[in-house]
Amino acid sequence: MFAQIEIKDPIEKVVEDWDYLNEKVLKHYSTFKVAGHNIFGLRRRFISYANGMNDPKKGNISRFFELGPKGVSEGTNDPLNLRITTAGTPHRVAHNFGYWHINDKDELYIPIPSASDDEMGHYVVVMGLPKGCETDSFAWYCEECGTLLYDHVIETGQTGLAGFWKGEREAVNRYNLSPHLRHCPECNHVNPHGYCWNKAKDTPEEAAARLHW
Numbered sequence: 250m251f252a253q254i255e256i257k258d259p260i261e262k263v264v265e266d267w268d269y270l271n272e273k274v275l276k277h278y279s280t281f282k283v284a285g286h287n288i289f290g291l292r293r294r295f296i297s298y299a300n301g302m303n304d305p306k307k308g309n310i311s312r313f314f315e316l317g318p319k320g321v322s323e324g325t326n327d328p329l330n331l332r333i334t335t336a337g338t339p340h341r342v343a344h345n346f347g348y349w350h351i352n353d354k355d356e357l358y359i360p361i362p363s364a365s366d367d368e369m370g371h372y373v374v375v376m377g378l379p380k381g382c383e384t385d386s387f388a389w390y391c392e393e394c395g396t397l398l399y400d401h402v403i404e405t406g407q408t409g410l411a412g413f414w415k416g417e418r419e420a421v422n423r424y425n426l427s428p429h430l431r432h433c434p435e436c437n438h439v440n441p442h443g444y445c446w447n448k449a450k451d452t453p454e455e456a457a458a459r460l461h462w
């Protein structure tokens with residue numbers, strides 16, 4: 250794992266106090282980074298019992314949802330509420346990414362609060378690196394009746410992480426530019442636009458959708 254991380258200091262200087270949550274190390278994981286068989290993400294976020302989880306740019310991203318055999322279930326990203334989304338389970342985080350993510354690896358999430366609610370804590374995400382014919386998919390279900398509207402599948406076992414981010418953008422573009430996809434064929438509900446994980450490139454429509462769901 251260390252071999253894949255570039256640092257400015259000579260290795261002799263940092264090897265004794267290697268620290269994933271050190272600011273200099275953290276930035277390498279601010280999106281996702283492949284390390285061996287795993288994908289890691291490390292994010293600075295406010296994590297408290299009073300206010301849940303807050304991203305400085307996205308606001309409150311406490312509420313997460315999973316789609317299972319009994320329908321949609323909801324949970325919250327509370328301090329040290331360690332959770333696992335098992336492979337194959339459609340899941341999303343409100344205001345964080347505007348699609349249901351479905352993948353072939355388990356995902357582990359650990360919200361680590363700071364000693365004080367005024368300081369940002371750390372949010373740790375670990376998941377397996379897709380291999381072979383495994384995929385990631387970006388899906389939308391009708392928010393009223395749960396009908397699958399669109400499922401954009403990327404063979405990330407072949408493409409790696411680069412394929413994930415490119416595929417995410419393609420999926421959101423296609424869904425947003427196709428009114429017929431957002432129009433539910435079962436209940437006629439017109440569903441909101443999708444949006445990507447990275448807020449920086451939100452279109453006005455995507456920014457509005459991010460506030461909505």
Ligand SMILES: [Zn+2]
Nearest residue numbers: 391394433436
């Ligand atoms: Zn519907």
